[in-house]
Amino acid sequence: MSKYRTHKCGELNSNDIGKFVKVSGWIHRKRDHGGVYFIDLRDHFGIVQLVTSDQDDKIYSLSKEDFDKLTSLSYESVITIEGQVVKRSEDTINSEMDTGEIEIVIKNYNIESEADTLPINVNSTQPFPEDLRLKYRFLDLRKEKMHDNIKLRSKVIKFLRNQMWDHGFDELQTPILTASSPEGARDFLVPSRLNPGNFYALPQAPQQFKQLYMISGFDKYFQIAPCFRDEDARADRAPGEFYQLDIEMSFVTQDDIFAVIEPVLYNTFKNFSNYKISKAPFQRISYDESILKYGSDKPDLRNPIIINDVTDIFRGSGFGIFNDAIEKGCVIRAIPVHKTGDLSRGFYDKMIAFAQSELKAKGLAYIIIDENGNGKGPIAKFLNNEKFQQLKDICNLEPNDSVFFTCDIEKIAALNAGKVRNKLGIDLKLINENEFHFCWIVDYPFYEWNDDEKKLDFFHNPFSMPQGGIEILSNAKTLDEKLAIKAYQYDIICNGIELSSGAIRNHSLVIMYKAFENIGYTKEQVDNSFPAMVKALTYGAPPHGGIAPGIDRMIMLLANEPNIREIIAFPLNQNAQDLLMGAPSQIDKKSLLELCLLVNNKLKQPK
Secondary structure, rough: OOOOOOOOOOHHHHHHHEEEEEEEEEEEEEEEEOEEEEEEEEOOOOOEEEEEEOOOOOOOOOOHHHHHHOOOOOOOEEEEEEEEHHHHHHHHHOOOOOOOOEEEEEEEEEEEEEOOOOOOOOOOOOOOOHHHHHHHHHOOOHHHHHHHHHHHHHHHHHHHHHHHHHHEOOOOOOOEEEOOOOOOOOOOEEEOOOOOOOOOOOOOHHHHHHHHHHHHHOEEEEEEEEEOOOOOEEOOEEOOEEEEEEEEOOOOOOHHHHHHHHHHHHHHHHHOOOOEOOOOOEEEEHHHHHHHHHOOOOOOOOOOOOEEEEEEHOOOOOOOHHHEEEEEEEEEEEEEEEOOOOHHHHHHHHHHHHHHHHHHEEEEEEEEOOOOOOOOOOOOOHHOOHHHHHHHHHHHOOOOOOOEEEEHHHHHHHHHHHHHHHHHHHHHOOOOOOOEEEEEEEOOOOOOEEEEOEEEEEEOOEEEEEEEOOHHHHHOOOOOOOOOOOOEEEEEOOOEEEEEEEEEOOOOHHHHHHHHHOOOOOOOHHHOHHHHHHHHHHOOEEEEEEEEEEHHHHHHHHHOOOOOOHHOOOOOOOOOOOOOOEEOOOHHHHHHHHHOOOOOOOOOOOO
């Protein structure tokens, strides 16, 4: 028999009535009922009620000294008790607890650890500042919601791992200390003691290594991979590190990868939620179509609003603001909303205020379709009957509908229209909260224009395969022709959140040189920047591709948590600080000298 328990707190039930048991855990709650004392004891598996008394006529009553000592213990003290399981009286049964039909009468107990006064309460849902929660994360993780989130995380990872094994993948590891790479986000750098003046980098992703596995002859690789990026925090992005289900496959097309990952995601979300879930095959939307229809390449398809281009309708119209903007190269996007006839004037005023504050626009034009199908609102009069009918046909407008408009250069007009769409979807409660809606965004541009550096750059992954191969790269001479090249790159989106990017990789060194040449790299620069990849592609590489769904974001969705730090056991705060362990911290001079480093605290960080 275990020294500390015969049973777990959460597993006892009416079948155990009459048994003598031993349980251990934390004192969760205490209640004094006039000489009869109740304690809720909690462990990892649940809560069970203990009962004791200092009255001699009560079964297994404790001595006055033992009773007083036990009842004086503070919350979160750890105890081991022995006692008998008894049935609760009918009026005290708690149907909301798994152990609610029984309680344990304490025969004797042992104090394992006494707790000091708590800086945060564990037994309540009272909110506490996040920095305080992170400083005492070991207490915060005892709270039911947080504890359940981390247990969910463990179960999801196990489920994902088993699915990958069932699909014939090998679980392989990649290095944590590696070389810095010029593409992507900022690296976390690690100084080398044995190679003074040189640095390792923590991997932003195992991208090159998983490709090297394929080039090494392995067929299907996966890993629950830690990734490290020196990025600012967001609600759906933790600073520092994150985990992904990293996947790579040889001799595959884009469709082959979709066929593997779709059932993995569907089964995972089906197993850990009771929401409606998209069934395979998931909807595929081209990048260009997504930007036009949803104003984003991360569309929340639970929102039924479809954005339309109505530039031609306002071209030459009497509305001078739009007409003048169109002549200067701007476009007009229409965001229609159906069945809005009962909205007040105040709602439209709030949308205008939203555009002014969030979109930095001067206002937000709109037209209301009245019950007779006529246009109302500040700009309706500027459209003649023919153009107004075209607007209704394009936006599928009917009586009691409304339509909002954004006007700017194409990129900003699309972005703003997407934000208006999201705002309307939320405020008008158009989104089905009990649904996980997946889609693929495909056909991403291979290149994009870097406006800061005034040069062509990779839009996504520099190691992806352009659609059309070496021919399309060689034949594209002008900037517009290069910007028109598409890549075999894809993102998987769920409810407006990007779970992963992926791509069919470039397995040809000739294509790789040409792809980088188009953005200004010489052959020598490519060789120096990616020596391992260049070397590997020289000796025969299979067609291959992969994807890496973010585990943190998947669990964030499954736990219905708006903040990703709520599903990570020990996250950094928004300033990338570990308040529990005190990191990052200063290093003593001796250690710095071993690394041949000097720290100049007077230097200012470059903007």
